[in-house]
Each structure stands twice: as structure tokens, then as C-alpha cells.
Amino acid sequence: MSSLQLSYQKPRNLLSEINITGSKSESNRLLILQALFPQLKINNCSKSDDSEVMKEALQKSKGSIDIHHAGTAMRFLTAFFAVKEEAEVILTGSERMQQRPIGILVDALRILGADIQYVKEEGFPPLRINGKTILKSEVEIDANVSSQYISALLLIAPSLQNGLTINLKGKTTSKPYLQMTVDLLSQIGVKAKFHANSIWVATAQKIDTQTITVESDWSSASYFYSIVALSSQLSVKLISYKAESLQGDSALVTIYKKLGVQTEFMAAENSIILSKSNKTLSNNSLLLDLSDTPDIAQTIAVTCFGLGLSCKLLGLHTLKIKETDRLIALKTELEKLGASVSVTEETLQLKASETTKNFQNTAIDTYSDHRMAMAFAPLAICDRIVINEAEVVSKSFPDFWKSIQEVGIFSEIK
Numbered sequence: 001m002s003s004l005q006l007s008y009q010k011p012r013n014l015l016s017e018i019n020i021t022g023s024k025s026e027s028n029r030l031l032i033l034q035a036l037f038p039q040l041k042i043n044n045c046s047k048s049d050d051s052e053v054m055k056e057a058l059q060k061s062k063g064s065i066d067i068h069h070a071g072t073a074m075r076f077l078t079a080f081f082a083v084k085e086e087a088e089v090i091l092t093g094s095e096r097m098q099q100r101p102i103g104i105l106v107d108a109l110r111i112l113g114a115d116i117q118y119v120k121e122e123g124f125p126p127l128r129i130n131g132k133t134i135l136k137s138e139v140e141i142d143a144n145v146s147s148q149y150i151s152a153l154l155l156i157a158p159s160l161q162n163g164l165t166i167n168l169k170g171k172t173t174s175k176p177y178l179q180m181t182v183d184l185l186s187q188i189g190v191k192a193k194f195h196a197n198s199i200w201v202a203t204a205q206k207i208d209t210q211t212i213t214v215e216s217d218w219s220s221a222s223y224f225y226s227i228v229a230l231s232s233q234l235s236v237k238l239i240s241y242k243a244e245s246l247q248g249d250s251a252l253v254t255i256y257k258k259l260g261v262q263t264e265f266m267a268a269e270n271s272i273i274l275s276k277s278n279k280t281l282s283n284n285s286l287l288l289d290l291s292d293t294p295d296i297a298q299t300i301a302v303t304c305f306g307l308g309l310s311c312k313l314l315g316l317h318t319l320k321i322k323e324t325d326r327l328i329a330l331k332t333e334l335e336k337l338g339a340s341v342s343v344t345e346e347t348l349q350l351k352a353s354e355t356t357k358n359f360q361n362t363a364i365d366t367y368s369d370h371r372m373a374m375a376f377a378p379l380a381i382c383d384r385i386v387i388n389e390a391e392v393v394s395k396s397f398p399d400f401w402k403s404i405q406e407v408g409i410f411s412e413i414k
């Protein structure tokens, strides 16, 4: 694994144009739906590792399948193979994936009648799955740990003989991702309804032949929001985005307005332009609940540090079971740079810092987490910094290091 030394050189052209790959969340849902309904064609599918492993896995129905670090692939494929009659698979993943809980989904599928066994530790991958026909059509599930368990059930629901009603228990976390699943089902012509704490999906034999174009990835766009916020005069054009997004992380538009970035939607070109504006924070302190948008928490915390702002981020309970414990990782790495950070099981608090211009090539560890690498990279605008294990970005954004060169952040192997 290589470490990259990052440095910043103001680009000659202050308006760069960046093409970001399709949303991995939308793509991985559509890939499952395409496996169920071959009439579906996908445009601008994500080039992320997580989507590549999903595509490969969907070619198989026997033997061992390794989905590496891909949470959506692990969860969505568990449900997919459980209801695919001829499937006899062992679904496994990276060492970290074997520590990410899946018991809530397995319990729900077993209640519906699925045949799934744990190969090693109860509640965690790997799983031995023997596909079966499922006739039951109602299930209750805890909704406060990961929305991916629920999306997994929703995605296979149209292939069940009697459709599915899912009753959500507890406070629903990462809710926009559930809405995205329901909206994509509706978009392809499957009847689905999300009302209060219940989601219903009708059975469907086939859909009309159609092509869906995936919007580019908003979580990946967050790193360019951070770059513009930290720079003195950069503007960035990102392709292809729209105002009516299915992705909850499009909340970046309102969040980064407070951090001095304005977003202009260019509807005719399907693109957005990010540029500097005045910060609209009243007291140089940001307070946000990110339970709807967990994947942009790291970006926001690092931007606040770079801008010398304080912040209190709430609703972060799911960060502990992602690619790494992101709360501990953020605290450890921000403190290496001189920040003062405190975390609880679900919050992160950063004190305003004055030491944001003197990193002296500090090396940031990334803990096999793509978002640690990408969230810290924009700090190169403030001073030279090193990112360890830089290849991790390919989980969601394989062209990341090439793309940030366009805005003046250069990397060389250390």
C-alpha cells in the first residue's frame, strides 16, 4: 500500500471541470433490480470497486463469493441469494466486513422463511445461503442500525409471490437511502409506498424495457465542496448532477452554504458549479444532525478543522460500524494535526483551532477507509500532508487522485 505526499499549486484555470462516476448507492440498487428484471438498462453506472464486485457476484449462484469491503453488496446480495431458488453460496467479505453486523437482516429473512447459516460468528459474515421460494409477505425490522438491511428486503420484494410489507421499529437511520430504494422501484414501474413506519412493495413479474441514467455520486462531490471551502478562489464544475436528486447527500448544497460554498445548478448541462461565497455561520460554529447523511460526516469535520471553525455533529451512531470506527479514526487523525476533538457513541465535537497551516508532512492513517483518505486530502490546500494507504479510494471513487489534480492538488508516491 502506498503513501501519497500531497501538495497544492494554484491552477492556471480557476474553473476546473470534473466528471464524477455514477452514484454507487443508485448503481448497486439498479444492478440488483437488473438481475431481477433484465428489461432494465443502466447508464452512467458507478465504476467503484463496490459496484464492480456487485456485478461479478451477480454472475454467480454457486460457491464462494467475496464482496471485499462493499457493505451494500454484502447486505443486498444476502437478500438476493436467499430468494434465488438455485443459489447455494457462501457470501463473505474482507476482515472488516466480517466485523460489520448483519444479524438484523438475517433474522428478518429467516422469519420470512429463508435458509441462511453463519459460517463463523453468529450475527456476522460469512454466510451460507441456500436460496428458497418465499411465500410470507410481512416482516418487522429494527431500523436504527443500518438502512441497508431494509433496502435489501425492499429490492427483492417485487420478486416475492405476494410482495412485501416491512414494519420499521425504532428511529429510522439513514432514511434518504430508503426513500432512494422506494423511488427507484417506483421509477422502474414497481408499485411501492413508504408511509410513516411502514413500507409496502407489490409483486411484479416484469417491467417495461427502459434505460435509467444514474446521477453522479454526491458523496464523492463532498470532497470538492471541501476543496472550494478551503481555497481562496477556486470554482469547480461537477458533471452530471441535478437539483431533484435521489441521493440524501445532496444536502451538501445547504450545509456548505454555511461554510462559504455556493452551488449553481446548470439544468441544461446537467451540472453544478461550486464557487466561493461568504460564510453564513452566525458564531463560527456548526451544529448539524447527520443521521440522514452519515457518509459526509468526515468531509464536514475536516472542512471545519481546516477553516478554523468549531463544530458539533450529532446522529453519528452508524459511523462505528462502517469501513472502520470513523469516530475514533477522525479523532485520532485530526488530533495528529493539532485539533482538539471529543467523541461519544454518536457525536463528534471539534474545538476551533488555529493550527491549520502547519502540518509539516504529517501522515494521515486511513484504516482501509476510502472516506478517511478523501476527507483529509483537501487539507493539502492549507499545507503539505501525506495520506497513507492511498489506494483505498477505489472503493467508491477510483479516479479521485487524478480528479483532484485538476484543482491543483498533486500527489507523488512517498
Ligand SMILES: O=C(O)C1=C[C@@H](OP(=O)(O)O)[C@@H](O)[C@H](O)C1
Pocket: 024, 025, 026, 072, 145, 146, 147, 148, 151, 173, 174, 177, 294, 295, 318
Ligand atoms: O444504502 C446505501 O446505499 C447506503 C446506506 C448508508 O448506510 P447505513 O444505512 O448503514 O447508514 C450509507 O452509509 C452507505 O454508504 C450506503
Ligand SMILES: C=C(OP(=O)(O)O)C(=O)O
Pocket: 069, 070, 071, 072, 073, 295, 322, 323, 371, 396
Ligand atoms: C459506508 C459506506 O459504504 P458501505 O456501508 O456500503 O460499505 C460508505 O461508502 O461510506
